[in-house]
Amino acid sequence: MVLCPVIRKLQHQWVVLASASPRRREILSQTGLRFEVVPSRFKENLQKASFPTPHAYAVETAKQKALEVACRMHQKDLRTPDIVIGADTIVTVGGLILEKPVDKQDAYSMLSRLNGTEHSVFTGVAIVHCCSTDGRLHTEVTEFYEETRVRFSELSEELLREYIDSGEPTDKAGGYGIQALGGMLVESAHGDFLNVVGFPLNRFCRELTRLYYPPPREGPQQLTHDPLPALDTRDNLSDAEGGGSDAAQSQEACGGRAEAGGERTQAEGAQEAASNRTGDGPPPFPIGLLELIDGFKASKALFTACKLKVFDLLKDETPLRASEIASRFGAPRGGVAQLLDVCVALGLLEKTRRAYSNTDLASRHLVSDVEYSLHGLVMHHNDHTWNLFSHLERAILAGPGPGHTSLGDKATHLSQNSRDQSKEATLGLLRATHGLAKLTARQVATAFDLSWFTSACHLGGCTGALAHALAREYPRLQVTVFDLPEVLEHVACFQPEGRQTEQIRFLPGDFFTESLPDADLYVLSRILSDWEDDKVHELLSRISGSCKPGGGLLLVDTVWDEEGPENATVDEARRAARNGLRRALDGLVWPPRAQRSLAEYRRLLQRHGFRDVAETRAGDQLHVLLGTRPSPREAVPTRPLRGRLHCRDA
Numbered sequence: 298m299v300l301c302p303v304i305r306k307l308q309h310q311w312v313v314l315a316s317a318s319p320r321r322r323e324i325l326s327q328t329g330l331r332f333e334v335v336p337s338r339f340k341e342n343l344q345k346a347s348f349p350t351p352h353a354y355a356v357e358t359a360k361q362k363a364l365e366v367a368c369r370m371h372q373k374d375l376r377t378p379d380i381v382i383g384a385d386t387i388v389t390v391g392g393l394i395l396e397k398p399v400d401k402q403d404a405y406s407m408l409s410r411l412n413g414t415e416h417s418v419f420t421g422v423a424i425v426h427c428c429s430t431d432g433r434l435h436t437e438v439t440e441f442y443e444e445t446r447v448r449f450s451e452l453s454e455e456l457l458r459e460y461i462d463s464g465e466p467t468d469k470a471g472g473y474g475i476q477a478l479g480g481m482l483v484e485s486a487h488g489d490f491l492n493v494v495g496f497p498l499n500r501f502c503r504e505l506t507r508l509y510y511p512p513p514r515e516g517p518q519q520l521t522h523d524p525l526p527a528l529d530t531r532d533n534l535s536d537a538e539g540g541g542s543d544a545a546q547s548q549e550a551c552g553g554r555a556e557a558g559g560e561r562t563q564a565e566g567a568q569e570a571a572s573n574r575t576g577d578g579p580p581p582f583p584i585g586l587l588e589l590i591d592g593f594k595a596s597k598a599l600f601t602a603c604k605l606k607v608f609d610l611l612k613d614e615t616p617l618r619a620s621e622i623a624s625r626f627g628a629p630r631g632g633v634a635q636l637l638d639v640c641v642a643l644g645l646l647e648k649t650r651r652a653y654s655n656t657d658l659a660s661r662h663l664v665s666d667v668e669y670s671l672h673g674l675v676m677h678h679n680d681h682t683w684n685l686f687s688h689l690e691r692a693i694l695a696g697p698g699p700g701h702t703s704l705g706d707k708a709t710h711l712s713q714n715s716r717d718q719s720k721e722a723t724l725g726l727l728r729a730t731h732g733l734a735k736l737t738a739r740q741v742a743t744a745f746d747l748s749w750f751t752s753a754c755h756l757g758g759c760t761g762a763l764a765h766a767l768a769r770e771y772p773r774l775q776v777t778v779f780d781l782p783e784v785l786e787h788v789a790c791f792q793p794e795g796r797q798t799e800q801i802r803f804l805p806g807d808f809f810t811e812s813l814p815d816a817d818l819y820v821l822s823r824i825l826s827d828w829e830d831d832k833v834h835e836l837l838s839r840i841s842g843s844c845k846p847g848g849g850l851l852l853v854d855t856v857w858d859e860e861g862p863e864n865a866t867v868d869e870a871r872r873a874a875r876n877g878l879r880r881a882l883d884g885l886v887w888p889p890r891a892q893r894s895l896a897e898y899r900r901l902l903q904r905h906g907f908r909d910v911a912e913t914r915a916g917d918q919l920h921v922l923l924g925t926r927p928s929p930r931e932a933v934p935t936r937p938l939r940g941r942l943h944c945r946d947a
């Protein structure tokens with residue numbers, strides 16, 4: 298029986314469910330819809346960290362599952378389904394995304410995390426309308442997600458073990474099936490029950506209704522196809538290539554109009570435009586805009602928790618209650634408990650049985666004395682950047698120009714103005730830059746094979762984070778860190794213990810006025826973008842003058858024309874856009890940095906006598922160029938360890 302009228306509208310459409318989940322098949326078949334099942338081969342391996350929210354990740358995975366099936370069917374059958382439906386269910390707790398457990402141990406750690414606490418279940422769904430013109434597949438994607446809040450009661454170890462032994466957790470997101478034995482674990486569920494089971498049926502029907510019965514004066518979205526008879530289940534669609542797919546593959550093969558996750562569908566745009574034109578009813582709730590309006594509060598909560606050293610208090614892994622944490626600060630419990638709960642919601646803390654502990658993310662980066670701590674960076678933003686941005690309007694209205702004292706004059710690179718800074722301020726800046734430098738140091742050190750250099754000089758090398766990575770990668774290399782005396786007087790506390798210390802020496806000096814130490818390889822990391830052209834030429838000509846034939850210059854910096862790598866995946870393109878946004882935001886309060894394009898950096902190196910300029914990336918934000926001074930006999934080969942040689946000069 299078909300209760301939902303919109304399902305009747307689909308009676309003559311060829312509908313495909315791109316899922317191997319028996320639960321999804323069962324739920325969807327309850328609508329009376331006739332559909333075929335073609336399990337997706339999309340490998341669920343999108344970078345979770347690159348998504349702003351867990352549900353954006355689930356939606357994008359659902360979309361890629363559906364697109365992979367649409368493309369495969371189009372290619373193999375030369376018959377295109379009308380509609381392909383994909384879904385992905387995840388569980389989120391304490392900032393972590395849990396999918397299906399890989400084994401019993403994984404199931405145990407998932408269920409232990411969920412024990413006695415509340416978590417969210419998100420199912421992302423993509424409805425892909427397909428049509429084929431001139432042999433090309435065109436797709437129109439509608440995507441949405443549903444959230445259900447589920448609370449587990451306090452469960453005994455024995456119960457968890459028995460439940461895991463039942464085998465039920467294996468193919469279930471978060472390691473439990475609410476519809477079966479797992480129902481015993483659940484104290485309460487707020488929201489759509491079927492959403493937890495794997496498919497938010499109610500929301501699905503509402504979305505179809507919205508698509509097929511749009512508001513008055515907006516004609517229904519017409520997709521004209523030859524009606525095809527609905528077919529029976531056909532799990533094994535042949536595929537000569539075999540294997541799975543990834544995001545880039547499915548988008549490219551489709552050649553369609555699939556948008557990146559989180560963006561509005563055309564139908565939503567049309568609906569909003571229609572309601573704006575006619576004034577019928579309120580426009581759609583602008584959730585993205587409201588998140589943007591509130592975004593600063595989340596940053597400030599993180600800053601405050603770092604300032605209070607909440608994550609340091611919890612670093613020894615003994616969970617503490619709000620009252621215990623409050624008493625360490627000598628503060629009333631109420632406000633502290635609220636801050637801690639906000640940190641839980643932000644994925645920085647976990648809360649179990651009313652006690653708080655650090656998430657992995659916080660243990661790794663927010664404790665002040667761990668190897669990859671970003672605590673210094675957070676404090677720098679709290680103590681300086683925050684104030685600068687509160688004067689943003691003044692900075693913009695005053696604008697650049699003669700006599701312009703930009704708000705951020707004091708915050709540029711250490712080597713420019715550290716003489717003016719108090720010791721505490723210098724130390725704060727060193728902590729901020731050290732954290733970031735450590736995170737990228739290994740990628741920079743291995744961007745090219747530098748093993749034939751025996752001595753390197755890192756100009757403006759600050760705390761020696763990159764020097765240590767170079768020494769670790771190249772045991773024959775002696776590295777000199779050359780920086781201002783007032784910088785080097787603070788670096789002792791940043792030095793790790795270990796063998797590489799013998800390979801490194803710190804030499805005080807000013808690279809504009811004093812002779813540069815001898816070295817085969819000079820390194821400049823994030824220096825040139827702090828200086829205007831005349832100073833850059835001065836510095837490069839000094840390096841070129843000191844560099845022996847066969848020696849090299851390794852240049853590391855951000856570039857303004859970043860577009861992500863060639864054939865960038867959706868993730869990479871998004872990251873590049875975010876880096877651009879970050880730079881643009883900084884440009885609002887700091888004096889405009891001398892951002893250069895990759896081609897400009899390459900030309901700068903060439904102009905100062907460096908040849909065979911090779912270029913690659915190090916992580917998300919940095920580009921690395923290596924140029925060599927020609928030796929009289931032969932050019933020194935440059936071999937990237939990874940990545941591609943994008944440009945080689947004759």
Ligand SMILES: O=c1[nH]cc([C@@H]2O[C@H](COP(=O)(O)OP(=O)(O)OP(=O)(O)O)[C@@H](O)[C@H]2O)c(=O)[nH]1
Nearest residue numbers: 316317318320385386469470474475493494495
């Ligand atoms: O309470 C329950 N929670 C979750 C489930 C089932 O868990 C899986 C979730 O995994 P995923 O979304 O990746 O889907 P797959 O099973 O891998 O199938 P696809 O081919 O669509 O990727 C899902 O099957 C839920 O039904 C449950 O049963 N109960």
